Amino acid sequence: xxxxxxxxxxxxxxxxxxxxxxxxxxxxxxxxxxxxxxxxxxxxxxxxxxxxxxxxxxxxxxxxxxxxxxxxxxxxxxxxxxxxxxxxxxxxxxxxxxxxxxxxxxxxxxxxxxxxxxxxxxxxxxxxxxxxxxxxxxxxxxxxxxxxxxxxxxxxxxxxxxxxxxxxxxxxxxxxxxxxxxxxxxxxxxxxxxxxxxxxxxxxxxxxxxxxxxxxxxxxxxxxxxxxxxxxxxxxxxxxxxxxxxxxxxxxxxxxx
Numbered sequence: 001x002x003x004x005x006x007x008x009x010x011x012x013x014x015x016x017x018x019x020x021x022x023x024x025x026x027x028x029x030x031x032x033x034x035x036x037x038x039x040x041x042x043x044x045x046x047x048x049x050x051x052x053x054x055x056x057x058x059x060x061x062x063x064x065x066x067x068x069x070x071x072x073x074x075x076x077x078x079x080x081x082x083x084x085x086x087x088x089x090x091x092x093x094x095x096x097x098x099x100x101x102x103x104x105x106x107x108x109x110x111x112x113x114x115x116x117x118x119x120x121x122x123x124x125x126x127x128x129x130x131x132x133x134x135x136x137x138x139x140x141x142x143x144x145x146x147x148x149x150x151x152x153x154x155x156x157x158x159x160x161x162x163x164x165x166x167x168x169x170x171x172x173x174x175x176x177x178x179x180x181x182x183x184x185x186x187x188x189x190x191x192x193x194x195x196x197x198x199x200x201x202x203x204x205x206x207x208x209x210x211x212x213x214x215x216x217x218x219x220x221x222x223x224x225x226x227x228x229x230x231x232x233x234x235x236x237x238x239x240x241x242x243x244x245x246x247x248x249x250x251x252x253x254x255x256x257x
Contacts, residue, residue, distance in 0.1 A: 020064035023056030027090035133177035133205035140197020
Protein backbone atom coordinates (compact mmCIF):
# COMPACT_ATOMS: atom_id res chain seq x y z
CA UNK A 1 0.00 0.00 0.00
CA UNK A 2 1.23 3.48 -0.87
CA UNK A 3 0.51 6.16 1.71
CA UNK A 4 0.22 9.75 0.52
CA UNK A 5 0.19 12.73 2.88
CA UNK A 6 -1.04 16.15 1.75
CA UNK A 7 -0.79 19.17 4.02
CA UNK A 8 -2.33 22.58 3.40
CA UNK A 9 -4.16 25.50 4.99
CA UNK A 10 -7.13 25.68 2.63
CA UNK A 11 -9.38 23.47 0.53
CA UNK A 12 -7.08 23.94 -2.47
CA UNK A 13 -3.52 22.63 -2.13
CA UNK A 14 -1.35 23.72 -5.06
CA UNK A 15 1.91 21.79 -5.24
CA UNK A 16 4.70 22.37 -4.61
CA UNK A 17 3.45 23.89 -1.39
CA UNK A 18 5.50 25.95 1.05
CA UNK A 19 3.93 24.04 3.93
CA UNK A 20 5.71 20.72 4.43
CA UNK A 21 5.37 17.89 6.89
CA UNK A 22 7.93 16.92 9.51
CA UNK A 23 6.59 13.50 10.45
CA UNK A 24 3.82 11.24 9.21
CA UNK A 25 2.65 8.42 11.45
CA UNK A 26 -0.07 5.97 10.47
CA UNK A 27 -1.79 3.21 12.39
CA UNK A 28 -3.26 0.38 10.30
CA UNK A 29 -6.13 -1.98 10.96
CA UNK A 30 -6.68 -5.27 9.19
CA UNK A 31 -3.07 -6.21 8.57
CA UNK A 32 0.42 -6.58 10.03
CA UNK A 33 3.23 -4.62 8.39
CA UNK A 34 6.06 -6.73 7.00
CA UNK A 35 8.29 -3.98 5.58
CA UNK A 36 8.29 -0.29 4.67
CA UNK A 37 10.07 1.74 1.99
CA UNK A 38 10.09 5.44 2.90
CA UNK A 39 10.50 8.30 0.44
CA UNK A 40 13.07 11.14 0.64
CA UNK A 41 15.83 8.80 1.81
CA UNK A 42 14.17 8.37 5.18
CA UNK A 43 14.11 5.32 7.40
CA UNK A 44 10.77 4.14 8.73
CA UNK A 45 9.93 2.89 12.20
CA UNK A 46 7.48 0.03 12.73
CA UNK A 47 5.80 -0.25 16.11
CA UNK A 48 2.79 -1.52 18.04
CA UNK A 49 3.26 -5.09 16.90
CA UNK A 50 3.53 -4.17 13.25
CA UNK A 51 0.46 -1.95 13.06
CA UNK A 52 2.02 1.54 13.21
CA UNK A 53 4.48 3.11 10.75
CA UNK A 54 6.28 6.41 11.24
CA UNK A 55 8.51 8.39 8.89
CA UNK A 56 10.11 11.81 8.98
CA UNK A 57 12.31 13.87 11.23
CA UNK A 58 12.32 11.57 14.24
CA UNK A 59 15.76 12.69 15.47
CA UNK A 60 15.33 16.46 15.58
CA UNK A 61 17.23 17.33 12.39
CA UNK A 62 14.74 20.07 11.52
CA UNK A 63 14.20 18.80 7.97
CA UNK A 64 10.74 18.82 6.41
CA UNK A 65 9.30 17.04 3.39
CA UNK A 66 6.82 17.86 0.60
CA UNK A 67 3.26 16.65 0.26
CA UNK A 68 2.88 13.49 -1.78
CA UNK A 69 3.97 9.88 -1.42
CA UNK A 70 5.36 9.35 2.08
CA UNK A 71 6.00 5.59 2.16
CA UNK A 72 5.04 2.22 0.72
CA UNK A 73 4.01 -0.60 3.03
CA UNK A 74 4.17 -4.34 2.37
CA UNK A 75 1.93 -6.37 4.63
CA UNK A 76 2.45 -9.93 5.83
CA UNK A 77 1.91 -12.70 3.32
CA UNK A 78 -1.72 -13.71 3.04
CA UNK A 79 -3.12 -10.33 4.09
CA UNK A 80 -6.41 -9.49 2.39
CA UNK A 81 -5.74 -5.95 1.23
CA UNK A 82 -9.43 -5.16 0.84
CA UNK A 83 -9.63 -5.35 4.63
CA UNK A 84 -6.64 -3.09 5.34
CA UNK A 85 -7.40 0.50 6.28
CA UNK A 86 -5.87 3.48 8.02
CA UNK A 87 -7.00 3.65 11.65
CA UNK A 88 -7.84 7.34 12.03
CA UNK A 89 -9.17 6.76 15.54
CA UNK A 90 -5.71 5.78 16.75
CA UNK A 91 -3.79 8.58 18.50
CA UNK A 92 -0.75 7.44 16.52
CA UNK A 93 -2.19 8.58 13.17
CA UNK A 94 -0.97 12.15 12.73
CA UNK A 95 0.94 14.69 10.66
CA UNK A 96 3.33 17.17 12.28
CA UNK A 97 5.09 20.29 11.01
CA UNK A 98 8.30 22.00 12.12
CA UNK A 99 6.35 24.91 13.65
CA UNK A 100 3.67 23.43 15.93
CA UNK A 101 2.92 26.83 17.47
CA UNK A 102 1.63 28.06 14.10
CA UNK A 103 0.65 24.76 12.48
CA UNK A 104 -0.44 22.32 15.20
CA UNK A 105 -0.35 18.56 14.79
CA UNK A 106 -3.14 17.23 12.59
CA UNK A 107 -4.98 14.46 14.40
CA UNK A 108 -8.31 12.68 14.08
CA UNK A 109 -10.77 11.18 16.51
CA UNK A 110 -12.48 9.00 13.89
CA UNK A 111 -12.37 8.32 10.16
CA UNK A 112 -13.14 11.75 8.67
CA UNK A 113 -15.87 12.22 6.09
CA UNK A 114 -13.38 13.95 3.82
CA UNK A 115 -13.03 13.54 0.06
CA UNK A 116 -9.81 14.42 -1.75
CA UNK A 117 -9.70 15.10 -5.49
CA UNK A 118 -6.21 15.09 -6.99
CA UNK A 119 -4.91 16.24 -10.37
CA UNK A 120 -1.33 15.17 -11.07
CA UNK A 121 1.20 16.75 -13.42
CA UNK A 122 0.09 14.33 -16.15
CA UNK A 123 -3.36 16.02 -15.79
CA UNK A 124 -4.94 12.79 -14.56
CA UNK A 125 -7.71 13.00 -11.95
CA UNK A 126 -8.06 10.75 -8.90
CA UNK A 127 -10.44 10.70 -5.95
CA UNK A 128 -10.04 9.37 -2.42
CA UNK A 129 -12.38 9.12 0.55
CA UNK A 130 -11.28 6.65 3.26
CA UNK A 131 -14.14 4.34 4.30
CA UNK A 132 -16.62 6.24 2.10
CA UNK A 133 -17.92 5.79 -1.44
CA UNK A 134 -18.02 8.65 -3.95
CA UNK A 135 -21.02 8.86 -6.25
CA UNK A 136 -20.37 12.04 -8.26
CA UNK A 137 -17.74 14.77 -8.58
CA UNK A 138 -18.37 18.30 -9.83
CA UNK A 139 -15.50 20.76 -10.13
CA UNK A 140 -16.07 24.47 -10.60
CA UNK A 141 -13.34 26.51 -12.27
CA UNK A 142 -12.29 30.14 -11.97
CA UNK A 143 -12.17 30.44 -15.78
CA UNK A 144 -14.16 29.26 -18.78
CA UNK A 145 -14.01 25.64 -19.91
CA UNK A 146 -13.45 26.84 -23.48
CA UNK A 147 -10.89 24.49 -25.02
CA UNK A 148 -10.99 22.12 -22.04
CA UNK A 149 -11.52 18.43 -22.66
CA UNK A 150 -12.02 15.80 -19.96
CA UNK A 151 -11.62 12.21 -21.13
CA UNK A 152 -12.84 9.43 -18.78
CA UNK A 153 -10.34 6.60 -18.20
CA UNK A 154 -12.66 4.19 -16.40
CA UNK A 155 -15.37 2.28 -18.21
CA UNK A 156 -18.88 3.50 -17.47
CA UNK A 157 -17.74 6.92 -16.22
CA UNK A 158 -19.01 9.95 -18.16
CA UNK A 159 -17.76 13.53 -18.19
CA UNK A 160 -20.14 16.47 -18.44
CA UNK A 161 -18.72 19.90 -19.24
CA UNK A 162 -20.52 23.19 -18.53
CA UNK A 163 -19.47 26.76 -19.16
CA UNK A 164 -17.15 26.93 -16.14
CA UNK A 165 -17.37 23.51 -14.50
CA UNK A 166 -17.28 19.80 -15.28
CA UNK A 167 -18.58 16.66 -13.65
CA UNK A 168 -17.69 12.98 -13.44
CA UNK A 169 -20.29 10.31 -12.74
CA UNK A 170 -21.80 7.04 -13.83
CA UNK A 171 -25.01 7.78 -15.69
CA UNK A 172 -26.41 4.26 -15.86
CA UNK A 173 -28.64 4.80 -12.83
CA UNK A 174 -27.27 1.79 -10.94
CA UNK A 175 -25.69 3.82 -8.15
CA UNK A 176 -22.24 2.28 -8.61
CA UNK A 177 -19.64 4.47 -6.87
CA UNK A 178 -16.66 5.95 -8.66
CA UNK A 179 -13.42 3.99 -8.39
CA UNK A 180 -10.86 5.33 -5.94
CA UNK A 181 -7.07 5.21 -6.31
CA UNK A 182 -7.16 4.93 -10.10
CA UNK A 183 -7.11 7.61 -12.79
CA UNK A 184 -10.77 8.48 -13.42
CA UNK A 185 -10.15 10.93 -16.24
CA UNK A 186 -7.54 13.05 -17.97
CA UNK A 187 -7.97 16.79 -18.47
CA UNK A 188 -6.36 18.65 -21.34
CA UNK A 189 -4.79 21.22 -19.00
CA UNK A 190 -4.02 21.99 -15.39
CA UNK A 191 -7.24 22.97 -13.64
CA UNK A 192 -7.87 26.32 -11.96
CA UNK A 193 -10.20 24.83 -9.37
CA UNK A 194 -12.53 27.14 -7.45
CA UNK A 195 -13.58 25.37 -4.21
CA UNK A 196 -16.27 28.00 -3.50
CA UNK A 197 -17.86 27.68 -6.94
CA UNK A 198 -21.61 27.02 -6.77
CA UNK A 199 -21.16 23.78 -8.73
CA UNK A 200 -18.19 22.39 -6.80
CA UNK A 201 -19.36 19.32 -4.91
CA UNK A 202 -18.45 15.71 -4.18
CA UNK A 203 -21.44 13.52 -3.36
CA UNK A 204 -21.25 10.50 -1.08
CA UNK A 205 -23.13 7.34 -1.95
CA UNK A 206 -24.60 7.52 1.55
CA UNK A 207 -26.93 10.51 1.45
CA UNK A 208 -27.38 10.26 5.21
CA UNK A 209 -23.64 10.83 5.72
CA UNK A 210 -22.49 13.55 3.31
CA UNK A 211 -18.87 14.65 3.15
CA UNK A 212 -18.10 17.37 5.68
CA UNK A 213 -15.07 18.63 3.78
CA UNK A 214 -13.57 18.37 0.30
CA UNK A 215 -9.90 18.99 -0.49
CA UNK A 216 -8.44 19.56 -3.96
CA UNK A 217 -4.78 18.89 -4.77
CA UNK A 218 -3.28 20.21 -8.02
CA UNK A 219 0.22 19.49 -9.31
CA UNK A 220 0.82 16.15 -7.59
CA UNK A 221 3.50 13.78 -8.88
CA UNK A 222 2.14 11.02 -11.17
CA UNK A 223 1.17 7.90 -9.27
CA UNK A 224 2.87 4.56 -9.33
CA UNK A 225 0.64 1.78 -10.55
CA UNK A 226 -0.10 -1.66 -9.08
CA UNK A 227 -0.41 -0.48 -5.47
CA UNK A 228 -3.39 0.07 -3.25
CA UNK A 229 -3.33 3.56 -1.84
CA UNK A 230 -4.12 5.32 1.42
CA UNK A 231 -4.50 9.04 1.98
CA UNK A 232 -4.24 11.34 4.94
CA UNK A 233 -5.01 14.94 4.03
CA UNK A 234 -4.47 17.46 6.79
CA UNK A 235 -5.27 21.10 7.41
CA UNK A 236 -3.53 22.49 10.49
CA UNK A 237 -5.75 25.00 12.26
CA UNK A 238 -3.49 28.06 12.60
CA UNK A 239 -2.95 28.98 16.22
CA UNK A 240 -5.20 26.23 17.58
CA UNK A 241 -4.17 22.80 18.72
CA UNK A 242 -5.40 19.41 17.67
CA UNK A 243 -8.12 20.26 15.14
CA UNK A 244 -9.24 17.23 13.23
CA UNK A 245 -10.49 17.06 9.66
CA UNK A 246 -13.98 16.20 10.81
CA UNK A 247 -14.08 19.49 12.73
CA UNK A 248 -13.04 21.75 9.84
CA UNK A 249 -15.17 24.58 8.51
CA UNK A 250 -16.46 25.02 4.95
CA UNK A 251 -18.36 21.73 4.63
CA UNK A 252 -18.74 20.08 1.27
CA UNK A 253 -21.65 21.41 -0.71
CA UNK A 254 -24.53 19.13 -1.61
CA UNK A 255 -24.63 17.81 -5.16
CA UNK A 256 -26.28 20.01 -7.76
CA UNK A 257 -28.47 18.88 -10.61
